[in-house]
Amino acid sequence: MSLDLFNRSGVENITTRHIAKELGISQGNLHYHYPNKDKLLETLFSDMLTALKSAERIIEDKPLDPQQMLLSMTDNFKIMYSYRLFFQQNDVIWRRLPEIKEVMTLLFQTKQSEILALIELYKKEGKFREEISARQVEFLAEQFIFNIQSWLNVKDYNPDKVSFAYYAKLLFRLWLPYLHPTEMKTWEKLLD
Amino acid sequence: MSLDLFNRSGVENITTRHIAKELGISQGNLHYHYPNKDKLLETLFSDMLTALKSAERIIEDKPLDPQQMLLSMTDNFKIMYSYRLFFQQNDVIWRRLPEIKEVMTLLFQTKQSEILALIELYKKEGKFREEISARQVEFLAEQFIFNIQSWLNVKDYNPDKVSFAYYAKLLFRLWLPYLHPTEMKTWEKLLD
DNA sequence: GTCTATACAGCGATAGAC
DNA sequence: GTCTATCGCTGTATAGAC
Numbered sequence: 001m002s003l004d005l006f007n008r009s010g011v012e013n014i015t016t017r018h019i020a021k022e023l024g025i026s027q028g029n030l031h032y033h034y035p036n037k038d039k040l041l042e043t044l045f046s047d048m049l050t051a052l053k054s055a056e057r058i059i060e061d062k063p064l065d066p067q068q069m070l071l072s073m074t075d076n077f078k079i080m081y082s083y084r085l086f087f088q089q090n091d092v093i094w095r096r097l098p099e100i101k102e103v104m105t106l107l108f109q110t111k112q113s114e115i116l117a118l119i120e121l122y123k124k125e126g127k128f129r130e131e132i133s134a135r136q137v138e139f140l141a142e143q144f145i146f147n148i149q150s151w152l153n154v155k156d157y158n159p160d161k162v163s164f165a166y167y168a169k170l171l172f173r174l175w176l177p178y179l180h181p182t183e184m185k186t187w188e189k190l191l192d
Numbered sequence: 193m194s195l196d197l198f199n200r201s202g203v204e205n206i207t208t209r210h211i212a213k214e215l216g217i218s219q220g221n222l223h224y225h226y227p228n229k230d231k232l233l234e235t236l237f238s239d240m241l242t243a244l245k246s247a248e249r250i251i252e253d254k255p256l257d258p259q260q261m262l263l264s265m266t267d268n269f270k271i272m273y274s275y276r277l278f279f280q281q282n283d284v285i286w287r288r289l290p291e292i293k294e295v296m297t298l299l300f301q302t303k304q305s306e307i308l309a310l311i312e313l314y315k316k317e318g319k320f321r322e323e324i325s326a327r328q329v330e331f332l333a334e335q336f337i338f339n340i341q342s343w344l345n346v347k348d349y350n351p352d353k354v355s356f357a358y359y360a361k362l363l364f365r366l367w368l369p370y371l372h373p374t375e376m377k378t379w380e381k382l383l384d
Numbered sequence: 385g386t387c388t389a390t391a392c393a394g395c396g397a398t399a400g401a402c
Numbered sequence: 403g404t405c406t407a408t409c410g411c412t413g414t415a416t417a418g419a420c
Contacts (some may be wrong), residue, residue, distance in 0.1 A: 010287050012204040015413060029386050031415060090345070091280045095202050131373045133380060139365045143335075150342040153282070173331045177369035181323045188325060207395060221404050223397060 003044055006085045011041065011092050038097055045100050048083040049107075055079060063118055066172070066190060073148075073168040080152065081159060087152040108145050116141035128178050140178060147171055195236055198277045203233065203284050230289055237292050240275040241299075247271060255310055258364070258382060265340075265360040272344065273351060279344040300337050308333035320370050332370060339363055 002019045009018075016037060020030040034040045055075045057068065064072065086093060086104070094101035119137055122128055128137075151157070151167060169191040176184050176191070194211045201210075208229055212222040226232045247267045249260065256264065278285060278296070286293035311329055314320055320329075343349070343359060361383040368376050368383070 010284065012284060013287070016415085017413085026387055027414090028388075028416080032385065036414070088283045092202065092204065092284060095205070129369075131376060132369065135384075136365065136368055136380070139362070143366070146339075146342075146346065149346045150338075153345050154338065154341045170331070173328065174335070176328055177321075177324065184323060188328070192327075208397085209395085218405055219396090220398080220406075224403065228396070 002040055003083070011085060011089050041093065041097060044083065045086060048079065048086060051079045052076065063121060066187065070168050070172065073171060074165045077164040077167055081157065081164070084152050087149065108149055112141055112145040115144050127180065127183050129180055132178055140174065143174055147174065194232055203277060203281050233285065233289060236275065237278060240271065240278060243271045244268065255313060258379065262360050262364065265363060266357045269356040269359055273349065273356070276344050279341065300341055304333055304337040307336050319372065319375050321372055324370055332366065335366055339366065
């Protein structure tokens with residue numbers, strides 16, 4: 001599978017020869033199906049988008065409760081990990097295919113406003129402390145998305161050692177200091 | 193300058209021919225001074241390390257106050273930006289030169305324990321709220337370093353539009369919700 | 385559709401004259 | 403030291419037989 005090759009060895013190091021060999025077909029044949037390497041990357045990217053889309057839990061009118069949000073985020077992390085080239089190698093890929101950069105930027109901007117709306121709801125419901133400024137709430141939403149986008153970028157994530165659920169919990173630790181002390185305690189237990 | 197070429201066009205796209213041309217010398221001559229491309233990268237990396245080292249403000253026994261910390265972080269961001277290939281293209285570079293990965297990992301681990309010690313001091317001094325757990329304090333230190341390592345990775349940082357001081361302030365917003373309400377207000381003014 | 389063969393450009397790196 | 407010339411290799415992509 002070309003996905004694994006790219007993930008493991010890097011987009012710039014994997015050639016069409018490698019991919020053809022892995023697939024058990026000739027290089028000429030590969031170029032018949034995919035005119036070039038970029039087309040291959042684009043296909044993988046749209047695969048990821050559909051995977052992420054189909055993993056979305058139906059929100060409808062009701063916002064998710066913390067437990068559901070954790071599950072949903074775990075699913076997302078799983079998908080992101082299997083397509084981790086788009087996060088770990090974003091610089092290389094964005095330089096080759098600026099459209100992918102644009103789509104990803106837009107995607108995460110949308111996610112950010114969704115999460116901002118959710119946080120503001122939490123605040124209205126009184127789960128957040130009153131002294132938290134609107135500016136700081138925006139910052140929290142920004143940080144949340146930033147973490148999702150970058151978690152694979154620096155750390156050596158090894159799915160055998162640490163579970164995706166663990167990283168999802170770690171992510172939600174961002175919220176803790178914003179909550180009322182009692183609410184904070186119960187959340188912290190949930191996230192341990 | 194090879195640094196600018198790598199920063200702008202990507203390590204995998206810049207060849208020894210490009211660099212030689214930019215320097216106004218022949219390719220053969222370049223290979224006389226730097227036996228290969230990796231050696232060139234290693235030199236740039238150690239340049240960055242010395243730049244970061246010389247920018248360290250003398251801490252000695254006294255911990256820095258918030259204002260000094262902001263200035264120090266602004267300096268660091270400036271240096272990191274001029275050597276941004278090592279952050280934006282970390283995946284490519286780490287694959288070529290695993291030693292660089294190890295040194296960077298170690299560097300940021302050290303920074304993390306330093307910042308953890310500082311936070312714990314703040315907590316002891318009563319600037320932090322009591323209900324913040326030790327686990328959460330560790331998390332804050334981790335987040336702080338994570339942000340420093342990754343800030344260049346996702347965003348299009350444009351030094352003409354937004355100042356380095358702005359990003360330093362943004363970084364310290366991580367601390368705000370951990371502080372006592374009154375302390376929080378004064379810090380927030382500082383960070384605006 | 386799938387294959388083999390090959391074209392053609394670009395890469396890092398070296399040889400050898402000066 | 404610095405140059406030109408070139409090697410050997412690998413990259414993407416295409417041509418043409420089956």
